[in-house]
Amino acid sequence: MAEKSNNFSKFLVIWLGEFISSIGSGLTAFALGVYVFQTTGSAAAVSLTTLFAFLPTIMLNPVGGVLADRYDRRLMMICGDLFSAFGLVYMLICFQTGGLGTLQIYIGVTISAVFVALLEPAYKATITDLLTPEEFSKASSLMQLAASSKYLLSPVLGGLLLSITDVGTILIIDISTIITTVIIVAFIRKSLPAETKQKEKLQLLKDMKEGWDVVTGDRGVLAIVVLISVSTFYLGLLQTLISPMILSFSNSKALGMVETISATGMLLGSFIIGIRPLKRYASTMSTGFTLAGVFMAFLGTTINLILITAAGFLFFCTLPYINTSADVMVRCRIPNELQGRAWGLISILSQIGYILAYACAGILADNIFNPMLIEGGLLSGSTGRLIGVGPGRGIGFMLVISGVLVALLGFFMRSVKIIQGMEPAVNTRYSEHKQMPQKQSAKKGA
Known part of the structure; x- marks a missing residue:
């Protein structure tokens, strides 16, 4: 019991570091989004x-997963965080010299994203390293x-x-949060187990194939990954377009408050799950x-900030x-020694929808949906009577369509027997883990 509590305490230290880093990353993402929209x-x-901040991480996550199964996962986290600061430093230099345009931003966020690919699979696999299934x-x-x-x-x-x-100031703050995170993880690393290191020679393609076999060989896991990938397309539209929609009729301070x-809805949901785990x-x-x-659908129907905030919450x-x-x-379906490469592959498969959304969201909004819902537009006399016409209303219509399709996806999941059949497997894994300490105690007594 003491070891279990101690391991969870170590996880909390790592979590604190990533929490701080996430705040810094969010500051940069918000500031760059506002900066790009206001300048272009x-x-x-x-x-x-x-897209450029997301695509490299997703494409390289399988490689990061393989490395996380071969090398010290906490060291991978330190390297991923530290090297991701290079892209921020590049953008900061460009900004200070007056040369921060969209091209420089694309390059900077891409550099950062490449190294984040080292961080994410190692971070997820660390949970399985340290914690019991009951704590997952x-x-x-x-x-x-x-x-x-x-x-x-x-x-x-x-x-x-x-x-x-x-x-520029926000980029400096983000760099500072990364340095803080690296120090925290490095401090706790010495007391953490480094047990995933496989001694045979690294064979990248072979290891990635093992991850592929683990994911595709389990029909339940594959079904969840496919459905999540479909949903992330619509969620990606929301993530990308909510800022331009609100900025089209308000300002960055109001946008920050709404977001x-x-x-805080996610905070509330996470808190409730933390005290009352799901069954x-x-x-x-x-x-x-x-x-x-x-x-999501309701969020797109209005330009009232209070209603948008309520729907977002x-x-x-x-x-x-x-x-x-x-x-x-x-x-609960993936062996611990394969967690890194499996999560790396799951990341790219489940988030293909995000990539597609980031690639086409702006084009669809600027060239198709927004023109249809301006004064005199194709849908101004029909859909426009329901959700309004003017700047950003085409984006609102996109969110309405996306929300309806996500809701239908939820109904569809109820009829997928493969997913529904995974429930007993989770319960079985939990029961098996609870019996393990008793078996080990019996061996010690013998």
């Missing part, structure tokens, strides 16, 4: 910034809480900072998707339930 007026430019749900909710800090704290801080300072208050994962995930779709409330359910059902 283009939703496409904003979505391209998001609580740890997953804490990880989501740390990740949500970029939506919870960073937007309001970013909005306030941009009203009194500039992008921060909305994201029915499959049904929770499908219900979460249905409700998330309803709230309820939308974010559902995310911890969706993510925790999927995380635990998948985690």
Whole structure:
């Protein structure tokens, strides 16, 4: 029991470091999004910034997963965080010299994203290193809480900072949070086990194939990954276009407040799961998707900031339930020694939807949907009567369509027997783990 508590304490130290880093990353993402939109007026430019910040990490996650299974996972986390600062330093230099354009931003966020690929699989695999299956749900909710800090704290801080300072200051703050995180993880690393190191020669393609076999060989895991990938396309549209939609009729300070208050929904959901862990994962995930779709659709129907914030809050409330359910059902099906490469592959497969959304969201908004809902536009006399016409209303219509499709996806999940059948496997894994200490005690007594 003491060892179990001690390991969870070590995990909390690592989590604290990533929480701090996430706040810094969120500040930079918010500031760059506002900066790009205000200097270009283009939703496409904003979505391209998001794409370049996301695509390298997703494409290289399988490689990072293989390395996380071969080498010290905490060292991988330190290297990933530290080297990701190179891209921030590059953008800071460009800004100070007056040369920070969209091209320089694309290059800077790409450099950072390449090294984040080393961090994420190692971070996820560390949970399985340190914790018991009974603690997976609580740890997953804490990880989501740390990740949500970029939506919870960073937007309001970013909005306030941009009203009194500039992008350069925010880049400096982000670099400082990375340094703090590296120091925290390095401090705790000596007391953490480094047990995943396989001694045979590194064979990248072979190891990646092993991860592929683990994921595709389990029909339940593969089904969850495919469904999540479909949903991330619509979630990616929301993530990319909410800023241009609000900035089209308001300012960056209001945007920061809306995003921060909305994201407290994720804080509430994560907190509830932390004190009352989930028991029915499959049904929770499908219900979460249905409700998330309803709230997303409502969010696109109005330009009233209070109603947008309320819909956003309820939308974010559902995310911890969706993510925790999927995380635990998948985690309990994968052997610990293959966790890194499996999560690396799952990252790229489950988030292909994000890549597609980031690539096309701005183009669809600027060239198709927004023109249809301006005065005299194709849908101004029909759909426009329901959700309004003017700047950003085409983006609102995109969110309505996306929300309806996400809600339908949630209903569809209830009929997928493969996913529903994973529930007993989770319970079995928990029961087996509870019996292990008794077996070990019996051996010691013998």
